[in-house]
Amino acid sequence: MIKYESIAKDIQEKIEQGIYKPNDQLPFEAEMCETYGVSRITVKKAMDLLVMRGMVIKRRGSGTFVKNITLPANDEYSFSTSNQFSGFFHTEGHKDVRSEIKEFQIINPPEIVAQRLKITEEDFVYYIERIRYSEGVPNVVEYTYMPIDVIPGIKKDILEKSIYEYISEGLGLKIKSAHRTVRATLPTVQEEEYLEIEHCFPILEVEQVAFLDDGRIFEYSKSRHRGDKLELKTVSVQ
Amino acid sequence: MIKYESIAKDIQEKIEQGIYKPNDQLPFEAEMCETYGVSRITVKKAMDLLVMRGMVIKRRGSGTFVKNITLPANDEYSFSTSNQFSGFFHTEGHKDVRSEIKEFQIINPPEIVAQRLKITEEDFVYYIERIRYSEGVPNVVEYTYMPIDVIPGIKKDILEKSIYEYISEGLGLKIKSAHRTVRATLPTVQEEEYLEIEHCFPILEVEQVAFLDDGRIFEYSKSRHRGDKLELKTVSVQ
DNA sequence: GAGTGGTCTAGACCACCCC
DNA sequence: GGGTGGTCTAGACCACTCG
Structure with missing residues (x-):
């Protein structure tokens, strides 16, 4: 429905499935614009969501990378x-x-x-x-x-x-x-x-x-x- | 320096000083655009910062309001x-x-x-x-x-x-x-x-x-x- | 210098609230 | 219906990284 959410969801799933691995570089924002057919601000908002979720990190001048951390353990009680x-x-x-x-x-x-x-x-x-x-x-x-x-x-x-x-x-x-x-x-x-x-x-x-x-x-x-x-x-x- | 940060800071200070009180409605985004001389997205980003800080709440169709809560106590250890x-x-x-x-x-x-x-x-x-x-x-x-x-x-x-x-x-x-x-x-x-x-x-x-x-x-x-x-x-x- | 993400604009349409 | 914030666009310039 909402574009930036579905983009974030798509990338998140690819990270969880191991298609993108820790420290991997994600596609550039410009590239994602073409992939998903949206403007750059929309891609940016999607990636900002993942940053807030602690899944990726952005480095100005370099790119966007899968974060360097063991993902939230699937403890039932956490x-x-x-x-x-x-x-x-x-x-x-x-x-x-x-x-x-x-x-x-x-x-x-x-x-x-x-x-x-x-x-x-x-x-x-x-x-x-x-x-x-x-x-x-x-x-x-x-x-x-x-x-x-x-x-x-x-x-x-x-x-x-x-x-x-x-x-x-x-x-x-x-x-x-x-x-x-x-x-x-x-x-x-x-x-x-x-x-x-x-x-x-x-x-x-x-x-x-x-x-x-x-x-x-x-x-x-x-x-x-x-x-x-x-x-x-x-x-x-x- | 960065516009949306300084706008957020300005509003936050006015809330802390009691110029805007709990449940008060803040100026509309369009109004703030004129006040600060920026575009609406910039105002929006500033307000989103305050939402993340738990200071205000936005209601589509109504406006933006100072949040309804006793502010973070000034406990020295919290x-x-x-x-x-x-x-x-x-x-x-x-x-x-x-x-x-x-x-x-x-x-x-x-x-x-x-x-x-x-x-x-x-x-x-x-x-x-x-x-x-x-x-x-x-x-x-x-x-x-x-x-x-x-x-x-x-x-x-x-x-x-x-x-x-x-x-x-x-x-x-x-x-x-x-x-x-x-x-x-x-x-x-x-x-x-x-x-x-x-x-x-x-x-x-x-x-x-x-x-x-x-x-x-x-x-x-x-x-x-x-x-x-x-x-x-x-x-x-x- | 080439390429990245960060910020910002001016404008558009939509979903929602209230009158 | 009139006005709110939510989403999105196309394009611009800047700060930063890296070769």
Whole structure:
């Protein structure tokens, strides 16, 4: 559909298939213009996407090259947060992923949550507490708040699958961006039980405020992951 | 110098100064074209920069708005890794930041490090182990490997200041991007001593492979931070 | 000097939002 | 319908790398 996306996708696939190998030089921008029948700015935008994804590097005066790095390991539990959203869907779709809902209520949000969601303490939000299992092993406890005005119609069966799928496919809303803060902590007493760990066990906490396409905030959440089950990958490009 | 950067900088400053407040609508792109005397694509590129920095949001058909979020807290120990490099310099420049060098040698790299740096085990690298203190309190132990061919001339006094300053200003090299993996772990016995903590204390580990402008890898490092002293912020934009 | 990617222009059409 | 940002064009000049 969109030209620069399909060009980026084409090149990315060729890299993943090994047609272009690490350190290989990609075709020049001028060459790609002819190949794909587009203008140079469009090719440039496609390559900039791949730069943001950490897959290629550009050197003025030299060319564009496949990046010099072992590609994101296919760890089931790692999720990547470069500038695309791979990973926003929490590597759903893997075998044997299920959720156990511990709490599901509609409440007035605590002050801090109201601040983060930019709503008042009198508004209503879903409060969801769920444990996510992979291959039968508990990985993460998620504490999620979502304004009912923004995301109406959540039922228990949706939580057991993917909220994100419901938002994008069920409601036709587009997820746009997220601000995340990552910390290392220790589990609470309850989390020791939920995650089947001892007190002296590292927890990777990901606090997230997530935005829709139209600028509304639809989620404030804290995900507290077993330290041995999640690593978070990022690419930063200047 | 570069037009889109200076436009972005101008708008960013106005947001930080409160001239544009959260949820305010920014001038239309067409309007900014006149204000700054540039074409629309240039304005667009400037605004896209601010979108990547998580400062504004664009809505097709409506306009561009200041984002709806408490701005990155000025925690001394938090560093941000959106798509600019704020934070690459480890929030240096704060008062009372100093380093204690525990190891500084030139060695052949272990196999894993050689793989990450894309060199052979016969090449030479600096190996640096240092503790960084802020306000007299140990925050982080850094284990750093740098190829001597890429970053020549490191001396002990450079390590006590900022390696990054030496690379960019001393050597005239440009830092371009970094791949990071973040994990939560527990300290080693030695780190308990270095960081003045007990064994049961969360550690935020940041593993990093860093690239220069010209595509060369100049650093492989693991930074292991006291969990109570660092949080890592990211913005991901689709 | 030849060739690369970086920036920028002036203009066009489209998808989307709101009135 | 009028106006927004999204995509795209064809062409220009510049900064940089490399032989």
